Amino acid sequence: MIVKDAVCPFCGCLCDDIEVEVEDDRVVAVTNACELGTTKFMGEKRMKSPILRDGDRWKDITYDEAVQYAADMLLSAERPLLYGWSGTHGEAQCVGVHMAELVRGVIDNTSSVCHGPSILAIQEVGHPGCTLGVVKNRADLVIYWGSNPIDAHPRHLSRYTRYAEGFFLENAFRDRKVIVVDVRKTETASIADEFVRIKPGGDYAVLSALRAIVQGKTDTIPRTVAGVAREQLIRVANLCKSAKFGAVYFGLGLTMTRGKYKNIRNAIELVSELSRHTKFTISAMRGHYNVYGSNEVNTWMTGYPFGIDYSRGIAFYNPGETTAVDILARKECDAALIVGSDPAAHFPRKCLEHLADIPVVQLDPYPNATTAFCNVQIPVAVTGIDAEGTAYRMDGVPIRTRKVLSTDYPSDREVLSRMYALMREALER
């Protein structure tokens, strides 16, 4: 059987033109997806049943036992952390927020270690963004700043920018210019019309220099700014001002480096300057396929996009205090529920040392680095493969992922709903 128009649950592009060939409830071929998506669809080696750590060995347990363990763990904790959420569907994220409120816990998603700083900047100065379709059809200038789509979002270039057709562009490949700004000469840099190499940590200064040039204060620019020649800065500013429609896509090269959210704020303000001359937009290259959804769901349910602390009985948000890395590093939480992410692979070691000291339950289809710190792991269906649900693309467009095969694994929503029901029942008793 061939499933057409399946949605790829890997990165924030959420490509919705995938063809998946299924035989005997196994994916045997994938068409249109990039290497990342293909590998995810073809993924094997799933965990077979829930496991419990029993001293120095692992023991198989039933779903009922695992769900009860998780409910008891969350109910008896004083300050539980509910973390992850970007690798699951919106319906499961909703249940997660209800659970956090019920147990007065902290709920945080992976954006605190990816585009959290971008959201902080957006909260300061707003987000002049647009959908990917607008960029595809109108943009004659695209800037990738601190992002490397060839490695991280491989089809972004072919579906929306460098290699895409554009409705309002006569010859998109010729008429659309691509500028890459990075500290490394990445593969994306090698297919750009202009590559701007910045010294690490110099993004803020280069953005400020471009803003000054766009404002007509070229005389104030020194010979080089963070390793970038004045002439190149002037050339880039002129390319931007002479474009009919420009789009900036920025990545973790801006959010993780020195300056963090202040870099993004400066980039947004550059876009705002440019929009006095022409049309310009800016958007984040979101990583996990539904990390944008975790921000949406959290915002509409709690008022805040990530790092929400319910210990006061109401939603409280203070990044740097109520975010997962900080809470773990301060050894503050006394239990952790991990859903749709792998903090043990992606958090600094100090956080893992605390994970080793507290009870941890993880919902994940595969054994991963966090498995090593789990008391219980519950294998679940993969959204977009054997479970369906809503995900938000990097430009904020919600897309319903499809189920391409059937397995016996329950979805994240099913497992979390059972946990939540048990918790409510226990509290009402």
Next chain:
Amino acid sequence: MTFLMITGRTVNQGVTVENKTSAEYAAETSTCFMHEFDMLELGLDDGDTIRVTGPCGEVVMRASASVEVETGTVFVPYGPYANHIVAAGTRSTGMPDFKSHDVEIEPTDEEPKTVYELMEDLGGLAYDR
């Protein structure tokens, strides 16, 4: 020698990220991409093991020559190896300094650990079924 360590995504990291117990994931995330002049200075060949010391400890990786990085800078794909030496401070943003750590690099005869060996060093238990 002191280097600026930048971490980031690679295709191979993404392809193996759903299979973190695999040798391929361990190999990719324990690769330290360096400028060949820096490798020359340290007497390293492609694939030689190095001890990388950061603000929070040390970890063994393999050096690999790359035309993408400048001298004085190294690039390591996101994962448990880089994070073994990254500090947890976030400067009140929630985000650690994943792209701005100074690290010391020296040649070593030790082999890189497996992902689960790293996790066991921190109090975890390998799942190997």
